[in-house]
Amino acid sequence: MDGAEEELTAHQTALYDRQIRVWGVDAQKKLSKAHVLVSGLNGATVEFCKNIVLAGVGSVTLMDDRLVSEEVLGANFLIPLDEYANSNKSVAELCAQSLRNFNHMVGVSFLSGELSQMDGQFFDKFDVVVVCSFSQKDKILINEICRKRQKRIAFYTIDCRDSCGEIFTDLQNYTYMQKKGDERIERQLNYPSLEEAILIPWKDLPRKVTKLFFAMRVLEKFELLEGRKPGETSLADLPSISKLRKDLCEAQGLKESHVADSLLEKLLAAGKMEHPAVCAILGGILGQEVIKAISGKGDPLKNFFYFDAADGKGIIEDISVPSTVTA
């Protein structure tokens, strides 16, 4: 991910003119050397892929072996309807075909298989790993693999449940130059892993942490205990999830009303549905974050981002064990 010595070509300069005016030539060179893996191609990740392919990263590798269905098409604009009809191509292959046309300078490829089954060396090919719609167990597993590699691999999760969305970021130990007026000072951030973050006792968290954080943990736990895939829920699950919420909240020293019924209902009812506008917002935020992490420019998100179309707020939450909060 080190900046390249060679200059951008005339074509790159012409194509990237407007964004170079935003983040500079050095950032653009670093982008062109970065390799990004995306597993799970839903509305939010498709938006993200569009953004980073346009921005001009070195390569994007897609993983998603599903065949096209109504569910897949929901918020996906990369699959031309006439082409998939008679094909046995995977979602990853169809999306790769479209993305290649967005920017010929980006290497777009696809792989089949389960990311959680890949060995550590596989991950070394990438600078950034993004997973979408993974179970809590697999998210934690993949996060740990990334953390164990010698090179630093930035790890992100992104999930959209209808009008609500969550992004998690782990940049491990991340050093960057922060702009303070005209000065630049070196800043270091220490990120907890996903497992560390969600194991922090709830009562130790600031009182104003968005309720969505807790609701998403209840939902993930529910899916885990019931052996459901992410989003395999419906309103019929409300009684059992309410009970789980009560147990979890009480075990954490919080009242069960801390996570409102209406919020749980909304997330259960959403199932696998994605709100395309919310996908665009989440994919946009994640795109910016990945560009920041690669280029070392700008304050990166630490470590959760939430959006809910109901109130329109896009919130950053720092859920870290106290020792990692301070730089």
Place this chain on the structure above:
Amino acid sequence: MASTSQSEAIKGAKVLMVGAGGIGCELLKTLALSGFQDIHIIDMDTIEVSNLNRQFLFRQSHVGQSKAKVAREAVLKFRPRINITAYHANVKDPQFNVEFFQQFNVVLNGLDNLDARRHVNRLCLAAEVPLVESGTTGFLGQVTVHVKGQTECYECQPKPTPKTYPVCTITSTPSKFVHCIVWAKELLFAKLFGDKNQDNDLNVRHSSNNSEEGNGSSDASKDVFERSPHESSDQYARKIYDHVFGSNIVAALSNEETWKNRRRPRPIYVSDVLPEEERNGGVQSEDAMGSIPSAMESLGLKNPQEIWSLSENTRVFLEAVKLFFEKREKEIGNLTFDKDDQLAVEFVTAAANIRASSFGIPLQSLFEAKGIAGNIVHAVATTNAIIAGLIVIEAIKVLSGDSKNYRMTYCLEHPNRKMMLMPVEPFEANRSCYVCSETPLLLEVNTATTKLRDVIEKVVKSKLGMNLPLVMQGSTLIYEEGDDLDADMVANYAINLDKALTELPTPVTNGTALSVEDLQQELTCNINIKHRDEFDEEKEPDGMVLTGWSGPTTKPEKSNPSSNGESSSAAGVKRKLEEISDLNGKNKGIALEVEVNVEDDDDVSVLAEFPETNKKTRVQ
């Protein structure tokens, strides 16, 4: 996705999108995915290479084609069963009148200039159609909702006016690089390659200089800028160079008063900069067959980020002039500066740098110079995608009648109270807004000396943003514009234009009430006239003062002349954020670097009259 009532509202909605650029591409995609079935889209632009890094519906092979039409085709590939109607046209065209707007349930703007935004705002008010307005600049963006009777209109808050520079700063005393750019682009480029008949301050200065110099070397009628038949393009380029960077500076230096408190500029001649052997023959340009003429290319300069030395700038200047005369001779006389014209950008960069060098101003790279000269947008795909998502969320609220939950949302670069996306409740309408209320305006003007033309151009068109105005005094028509007027009416109006207000057939004097109307925008304003003899030439350069609206705005200090094509009406961001933080009595001075800029591509070009010159008005 949404609730049943929401999805019904979406399915039944007919929406108009204005703009198919950075925000427009993202918006059309998100609307289609969200289930909208009937979308109309207007955009007059064609696709350019520098669009392709973010306007993802377009490909290299589409360059030159209509944005609206290509965007339509691209979206139909993944949502073939919806109706998209594309108009490759200007939203200000008469076909898009109030009746046209009335057919829509909501109008969504993804525009890049103030003028069109104001026009659409007025049509939405007249047609009583809700408007969702948007803008982005780099990582910043905003979405606002404007519904007549419920929220403020887009024009309730004054927008920043284009940055203007006093003429003498540009012609005689530049102190910033941007002044050199304006000079190179508006004066020198226009003089050499544009319309020769246009009034141009290079011309004015030149003739007055000659008389001051009194060296008798040239008679006043002979124009240095005329190329004589026996002159080679190379000789001509050198003559121009020595004149504008050499003898003109010498002439300016003779005015000691000017330099009392200023650093004196240094005259530069070709012979000072280039070695002897280059001075006569000129550079040998390798002719790249079939490619676009480029001075950089002929000179082997590759990196647009690099700052050229004075001698490199000199070579580029001479080579660019030569290439214009040898390769693009047919266009000479009709050219206007275009940021996508490589040779024009090279010429302007070199000329601005040589002038900067003369005045001790740091030089800039072609990349930077191009940004300043072209008022280039700072734009990234991600912000546009986020803003388009927010537009759709507001549009759905508008369509399902959820007015309690309308929000204006700001997309920030640095979080404010943990928020990157910050929603606030819409503002109420400004009761003194001349657009959405009937409050009359007050125009102070010297009615004995000011011509009707000045009132029409500087007030009615420029300040009030009217397109085809009609001016009435009581029931008498004073002035009117439009395609369907009789020839004798047109002639009559033309005569009126050159008359002072008191000399009009129905004289306009102190206390007169004028009614100004734009039929297409269905906007009427009443203007009360107050006579005043004197105006402060520095503070009131128009010689007129219009009040009654929320008053003038000044741009924040940190403004930058490069401007935003797909920009927000960014001044609003700062004002509103300050208000929000004021509400809480803390968080003052949010670290928000709003690049407040004016939107049009030609903003930098606007020159204000220099206060100390004679009372010569430009329009005569």
